[in-house]
Amino acid sequence: MNVLPAKPVFIGDTTLRDGEQTAGVVFSAKEKIAIARKLDAMGVHELECGIPAMGKEERSSIRALVDLGLSARLITWNRALIPDIDASISCGITAVDISLCVSDIMIENKINKSREWVKEQLRRALGFAKSRGLYVCVGGEDASRADLSFLGELMQIAKENGADRFRFCDTLGILDPFTMQEKVAALTAAVPQFDVEVHAHNDLGLATANALAGFRGGASYISTTVNGLGERAGNAALEEVVMALKVACGIDVGIDTRRLSAISRLVGKASNRGVPAWKAVVGERVFSHESGVHADGVLKNPAIYEVFPPEEVGLSRHIVAGKHSGTNGIVECYRQIGIPLSIEEAQKLMARVRSASQLIKGPLQPQDLIRLHETLTLAAA
Ligand SMILES: CC(=O)SCCNC(=O)CCNC(=O)[C@H](O)C(C)(C)COP(=O)(O)OP(=O)(O)OC[C@H]1O[C@@H](n2cnc3c(N)ncnc32)[C@H](O)[C@@H]1OP(=O)(O)O
Ligand SMILES: O=C(O)CCC(=O)C(=O)O
Incomplete structure (x- = not known):
């Protein structure tokens, strides 16, 4: 307005x-x-x-x-x-x-x-x-x-x-x-x-x-x-x-x-008053997207779930793998660490991403993703 x-x-x-x-x-x-x-x-x-x-x-x-x-x-x-x-x-x-x-x-x-x-x-x-x-x-x-x-x-x-x-x-x-x-x-x-x-x-x-x-x-x-x-x-x-x-x-x-x-x-x-990660506008994580529907939307067009681009306030966007991830978000997280995934592979990994995230009570780091990917290749062997 x-x-x-x-x-x-x-x-x-x-x-x-x-x-x-x-x-x-x-x-x-x-x-x-x-x-x-x-x-x-x-x-x-x-x-x-x-x-x-x-x-x-x-x-x-x-x-x-x-x-x-x-x-x-x-x-x-x-x-x-x-x-x-x-x-x-x-x-x-x-x-x-x-x-x-x-x-x-x-x-x-x-x-x-x-x-x-x-x-x-x-x-x-x-x-x-x-x-x-x-x-x-x-x-x-x-x-x-x-x-x-x-x-x-x-x-x-x-x-x-x-x-x-x-x-x-x-x-x-x-x-x-x-x-x-x-x-x-x-x-x-x-x-x-x-x-x-x-x-x-x-x-x-x-x-x-x-x-x-x-x-x-x-x-x-x-x-x-x-x-x-x-x-x-x-x-x-x-x-x-x-x-x-x-x-x-x-x-x-x-x-x-x-x-x-x-x-x-x-x-x-x-x-000495740390800024909460979710603090409006400047919180470190206010441009992080985990939920399947949101990550998918942002990957198609960031304006679908972002009120303004993160760069406008000096921040950056993160697509995160976790308990609420969907297939497209998982494909993106692996792409970012240099592992191309097919949709089928991402679907197979989804349940493992979810349970790993519940165990660690947080998002998966690159080493977690690599470890899960190895279980996928082992299962296929
Ligand atoms: C809503 C706000 O944020 S206003 C900003 C407030 N900020 C601060 O208080 C931080 C800095 N303050 C200080 O360093 C001190 O309080 C000082 C230097 C201002 C005053 O220190 P002191 O003289 O020791 O007084 P003290 O802090 O105990 O009490 C405040 C005095 O200011 C008086 N006072 C308060 N507002 C006003 C005002 N607008 N006009 C005149 N006097 C006022 C009070 O009545 C009190 O005086 P009294 O002791 O005669 O009753
Ligand atoms: O008196 C002022 O100008 C400001 C005081 C103040 O900080 C306030 O009233 O909250």
Whole structure:
């Protein structure tokens, strides 16, 4: 389906900020540089790269990222507090997210303030950031649980005071995509000509769907992380959002998708959170076909069972021999190891492939296939 966006779609990546907030995940300064370089090279538009208020060490790794001179815009996360913003400026950063608590539960129980105080906090922090010439995204933490009319007021203040966009955060990942679309549409209608970003969490497994729903509601910036890393169950995954926009919505955001699996592996290793083989888009085995009907179909035309070619995300296709194999798949597996099989031979081997696969509880490796083939020739002798 082609969904023509009203404006260009910008992809932000927050692997180095929200991704690193995953409990127990730490990136070294060297890993941050390698990740940032790769994201930049593939064409990601903006990198949220850390939290200068955390201290000297964090600031020096952010400074090192600034010194790379990447094409992507670097942005930092800040509470809407002048010392936080000052810390960002000290790193050479020129774009900041200034975060407000916007739901009543957070305003009353976390920061112990009032809605009026938050409005004043916004004016003060934004005024300071703009007086220093910064690009400003106003972050609405817990926006999905906030009163919509209050959010509208904050967005209006943000717009009037020179903010560049508003970030709608589904901080707890509680929305369904229909409600996400409705809320973002209501806000973009209430405050027109003001860019909105959608930042979705995956607590209910809906982050990618919600990111797309936010976009369908009018958001032009989408926040993502590689592998969906992030607080608790994570964020909308970069690879899923980019490929879903491309395949499901017909929108090419200008990112080199062939590099998605490489960045996924890099972040998987650096975060010490291995990527499941079945992970959508970048899992090592999402283009493996064992079942007879599927292998046969893919051998005739890959588009029969593949939503896009594996090369498009830097992966490759595998036809695998196992418990569910059919004749055509078995012929192909043997062809790949240089043993041409007739259909009759493949049919004879099928039962042996099935029982061997059940014994080893997995797919057959080339040496297993050769051994089974030898039993066939022995039987014939
Ligand atoms: C939803 C998100 O992901 S938001 C991003 C959150 N990321 C992180 O927390 C990671 C990095 N954080 C840190 O290093 C620290 O928490 C710091 C440097 C930000 C603050 O450290 P500390 O001063 O020691 O405070 P601590 O972490 O215990 O508590 C957070 C403080 O920030 C305040 N705070 C939280 N959000 C905001 C906000 N938007 N505006 C102003 N203050 C805020 C809290 O009220 C609390 O202050 P209090 O102790 O006066 O009540
Ligand atoms: O305040 C922001 O801009 C982002 C905070 C965040 O990561 C979230 O609310 O999930």
